[in-house]
Amino acid sequence: MLTKLTILFYCYIGFTLVFVEGAPNVEVSSLLSIKSNLTDPLDGLKDWKLPSDEAKGGSVHCNWAGVSCNSDGFVERLDISNMNLSGQVSEQIEGLKSLAFLNISCNEFSSALPASLGRLASLKIIDVSQNNFVGKFPVGLGSAPELKVINASSNNFEGLLPEDLSNATLLEIMDFRGSFFEGSIPASFKNLQKLKFLGLSGNNLTGKIPPELGQLSSLETIIIGYNQFEGSIPAEFGNLSSLQYLDLAVGTLSGQIPAELGKLKNLTTVYLYQNNFSGSIPPEIGNLSSLVYLDLSFNEISGEIPKEIAELNNLQLLNLMCNQLTGTVPEKIGDLTKLEVLALWKNSLTGKLPANLGKNSPLQWLDVSSNSLSGEIPPGLCDFGNLMKLILFNNSFSGSIPIGLSNCSSLFRVRIQNNHLSGPIPLGFGNLPILQRLEVANNNLTGKIPEDFTLSTSLSFIDVSFNRLESSLPSSILSIPHLQAFMASNNNLGGSIPDQFQDCPSLSVLDLSGNHFSGKIPQSIASCQKLVNLNLRNNWLAGEIPSPIASMPTLSILDLSNNSLVGKIPPSFGSSPALEMLNLSYNRLEGPVPYHGILATINPSDLTGNAGLCGGVLPPCSHSIRSVARQKVHIHHVVIGFVVGISVLLAIVLIVLVGRRIHNRWYIYRSFFRDMFKRENTEWPWRLVAFQRLHFTSDDIVASLKESNVIGVGGTGIVYKAETQRPHSVVAVKKLWRSEADVEAGDDLFVEVNLLGKLRHRNIVRLLGYVHNANDVMMLYEYMPNGSLGAALHGKQTGKMLVDWVSRYNIALGVAHGLAYLHHDCHPPVIHRDVKSNNILLDSDFEARIADFGLARTMLHNNETVSMVAGSYGYIAPEYGYTLKVDEKSDIYSYGVVLLELLTGKLPLDSSFGESVDIVEWVRQKVNNKASESVLDPEVTGQCKYVQEEMLLVLKIALLCTAKLPKERPSMRDIITMLGEAKPRRKSISQNWGGKGNKDKLIFAHSPVVGLL
Structure with a gap:
């Protein structure tokens, strides 16, 4: 029922319209009705109002914005597009009887379209x-006799495609x-004989593609x-x-690519990638004389590449790429004069590459890696000066570079x-202005490392191992x-390690082993403040271990084994803030091993081969002290010892007679205990401890521990995918790295594992149980088929999965709910301590x-101090560096970094940010500069302003989470509230796709190098 106020409002409008000379009264009424149902935060429709007494005149509404x-x-x-409007589009729109052009795109309407539109x-x-x-x-639009264009893309409609549109015979763009939309494509669309553009991608369409579309x-x-079409x-x-x-x-089409496509002389683009096509490539493809882009990657296509x-x-x-192609690469492909991208990665191709490849075309990208190709690398790949990426690894190429x-x-x-490349590395790579990555490892290269490498201003990754x-x-x-990684292991390099580490702002990996x-090891190496991995094993290094190395803030892996190092182990190794792996074996070190930090948990095998070391995790030093004392004994002790020795000798004669019987009995006991200990360590059975009903045994899990099932390796263990058949189930198995000290402290581990097994939340990976024996522990988790958020955002193949903001927002909200559960709903609360995109999985x-x-710990003690590094670099809260204390605010800082990853698409540590700048500092600099x-x-962000506005709201939340002072960071409950205020009012693309990956940006704009991203 209309309220009195509404009735009076419409009466006022009707009364006033009488005085608007010449104005189509109904249309003004319709426009004002449309405005009354809209929310207009930018006030873009401010001039949509009735004229004052002084401004009466005909057709005044024709000057209104968008009219x-x-x-x-x-x-x-x-045209009221891109005005940030929301609310409803009034049914009164049907009063605009002459309306021929309607554009309300790029707004925030979340209601149904008016039925009167039809x-x-x-x-x-x-x-x-x-x-x-x-x-x-809305139905009825098919009755519009002049309808030529209809664009309803990127909405949240439901139900079937509007079949009545098949009556709009003048339609040119759909x-x-x-x-x-759901269901199948109506066969009646064959009536649209004027149709030039048909866009139905990224829906939930099923069934077969109607052959009638061929008309x-x-x-x-x-x-x-x-979509999820079936058939071919x-x-x-x-x-x-x-x-x-x-x-x-990107669908589920199968069968062979029809040879009939070869009849389409005007065809410029064919994208059939990521389906289930099989059979061979029809040679008739060679008849497509206008073809510019051909992408058949990620299918099951076999046979040879047609020479046509x-x-x-x-x-x-x-x-x-990523098919089952065999045979050779047709030689005449090297004669194609416009070829820019040739991608054949991961097939079974043999033979040589075309000798003229690149000589006749502006080649930009060549990827033929992971095949069985041989012969020499074509010499003219960069003759046009356009080659950007050359990827040839895992083949049998020979000859020189x-x-x-x-x-x-x-x-x-x-x-x-x-490969099998030989000869020297040619001079010149160091002078290339934008070369960032140079990988020539595992070849037969000889000669020196070129001096011009030192001139490079762009190289960030060098591997000549x-x-x-x-x-x-x-x-x-x-x-x-800008060098981040330098690997030169297993060569014949010699001399001293250069003592010029003062200017290494980005170096994180240095491997000179073998x-x-x-x-000596240069002292200046400690100035590399970002060094994470230092491997110098299997060399002839001498002298003492420089003490400053033990205090490097980010050094996580240090291997100095198999050298000739002397002196004591620097005590500061035990208090190193980041060190996770230390190997000092087979040197000439001596003295007591400090028993704190990593040295208290180090595997004794990582210290073996140093005869002078003792104490700590090694046998005590007392035997060494006695040896020294004996060397300094005074001569009169020798005389006394001689007298005592005669007495002992007489006693021995008596003891031997009785002792032989005792010895025999002791031998039996010793053998028994030794065999029992051996059984305990080698034959102790695996035991499955389940936190819910499971349908598999420990034997099923152990059987899955093989290299082909490895799906990841991390700092705490190696992860396998385990599939069982009775009944079929899939779980992730994480086998923990464990030292002898870990085994001895096993009870503490099981207490914590049992606690984690009780966690129940939809945004936390479920711990199903664990399998263990005397030495090893394997954790059993739910299997997450879509991998990690880190791979989805930054991965080479999956990096284009999350291209819409709604999907990223939903992930951010889910992680927030999971952390809020740990912090606020668990008793005692749980701190995760290693929140990062690689530890966020996608179901x-x-x-x-x-x-x-x-790294999780229960918050039994506030401000807990830890001896090992808590977290991953780029995500660690700044206060950890000087307090070594963690609480829930540490998790919130790490969560803020994840938000910044979702917003920017960038890694937490990126050389493009500048020297010693992480993502937090980079973003703050941009924000401070009003950018x-x-x-x-x-x-x-795309081209719609409202998406950018939504992301900027979440950016403010991320900056609060990454505040330098912990007390300024909000709680997870507050973060959830703030995220609710920034919620997008659209469905996510990933939910629409039903778990098969998000729609690529190519739904809206296509790129010629899709599939290579």
Whole structure:
């Protein structure tokens, strides 16, 4: 029922309209009704109001924002797009009888579209895209005789595709991409003979693709991937004579690619990647004379690459990676004059690469890694000066590295490891202006490491390991300004390690093991404040271990074994803030081993081979003291000893007679205890302790511990995927690294494991139980099929999974709920202490689950001080460096870093941030310079302002979480409240896709190098 106020309002409008000379009264009323149902925070419709007495005149509404009228004063166009509007679109819109153009896209509407929209017979173009419209799509639009364009992409509709649109025979563009429609494509769409663009990708469509679509002779673009169609591509598609763009990527299509596609002379783009296509590539593809982009990657295609593909003279992208192709690469592919990307990674190709590859085309990207290719690397790959990425690893290439590569100024990445290359590394790589990664390991390279490496201003990763390089290191090679990793292990390098570490701002990995380096370990190495892994084992190093090394703030792995080091172990090793692995075995160290920090838990085998070491985890030093005392005995002690010795000798004669019987009995006892100890350590059975009903045994779990089942390796253990068959189930098995000290302290572990087994929350990975024997422990977790958040955001193959903000927001909210449960709902509360994107797993629905409680501690004591590093670098709260205390605020800081990853798409530590700058500092610098928008991931923000505004709200939360002072950080409960206020009002793409991965950005904009990302 209408309220009195509403009745009076409409009466007032009707009364006033009488005085608006010449104005179409009904249209003004409709527009004001539309405005009254909208929320307009930007006040974009402020001029939509009735005229004052002084401003009366006809058709005044034609000057309102977004309104255009025809010559008769009737509304012809209504464009209120991108105005941050929300609320409902009024049913009164049907009063705009002459409306031909309607654009309400890029707003925040979350209601249903008005049913009256289907009664606007004059509509020609309608755009309601990139909103949150729900419910079923209005029927009746098919009756609009002049309808040419309908764009309803990126909404939350439900139900079937509107079949009545098949009556709109003038329709040229139908775009329903990413809008959650279900069911199959209506065969009646064959009536749309004027249709040029059909976009249905990213819905929940099923069934077979109707062969009737092959009758749409005007169709130029068809984008219907990211659905769950069954069957194959209809052969009738070969009749789409006008077709230029065909995208069926990321789906469940199968069968062989139809040869009939070869009839489409106008086809420029074919994207069929990430389906289940099998069989061979039809040679008829070679007839597509206009083809520019061909991507068939991530399928099950077999057979050889047809030589006819080399006839595609316009081809720029050829991506066939991750299939089952055999045979050789057709030689004439090297003659293609426009080829920019050739990707053949992970097949079973043999033979040589085309000798002319790159000589005749502007080649930018070549990836043929993980095949069985041989022969020499083609010398002209960079003749056009465009080559950016050269990836040839895991093949059998031989010969030398082409000189032309070391002069290729466009090179960004060179990965040619694991081949049979020989000869020297050519001069010039150090002068390349943007080369960041150079990997030539596991070859037969000889000669020196080029001196010009030291001139590089861009190299961040150098790996020359496992070659036959010789001579000494260039003196300043470890001072390359952006160098993060330098690996030269297992060569014939010698001389001293250069003592020039003062300028190594980014160095995190240094591996010089397996060489002939001599002299002392340079003291200046301790100035590398970001060094995490230092490996100098198997050299000829001498002298003492420099004490400053033990105090390096980020050093986590240190291996100095198999050298000739002398002196004592620096006591500060025991209090090192970050050290997790230390190996000092097989040197000439001596003196007592400090018994604190990592030295209290170190495996004795990591100290073996040092005859002078004692104490700590090794046998006590008392025997050494007695030995020294005996060497200093006075001569009169010898005389007394001689007298005593005669007496003892007489006693021995008597004891031997009785002792023989005692000895025999002791031998029996000793053998019994030795055998019992041996059984305990080698034959002790595995025991399964379950926290819920399980349908497998410990034998099933142990059987899964093989290399082919490894899915991850971390600082606390190695993770396997275990599948059982009775009944079928899948679990993740984490086998913990354990030293002898860990075994002895096993009871503490089981107390904590039993506590974690009681955790019950939808955003925490469930600990199902554990399997253990006398020495080893294996944790059993739920298996998360979509991997970690870190891989989804930053991974090479999966890095494009989370491209919409709603999916990332939902993950952020899920993690917040999980941490709030640990902090506020557990008794006693639990601190995770290692919150990071790699410890956040994604289930089949892309819901976040917190994992890896290897560092978790219950908060029985506030401000707990810990002796081992708590967390991962880039995520550790700043106060930890000077207090070594952790509480719930430490988790909140780490969570803030994860939020910044979700917002920026960047890693916590990135050389692009600048020297000694992490993601927190980088973002704060941008915010302080009023450039907050520039930190947001451009692939997520898109072109809609409201997405950017939502992300900026969460950015404020992230900055609160990463405040330098712990007391300024909010609690997890407060964070959840704040996230609720920043909630997007749209469904996530990942939920729509039903666990098969998010829709790529190519739903809305396509890239010629998709599949290589």
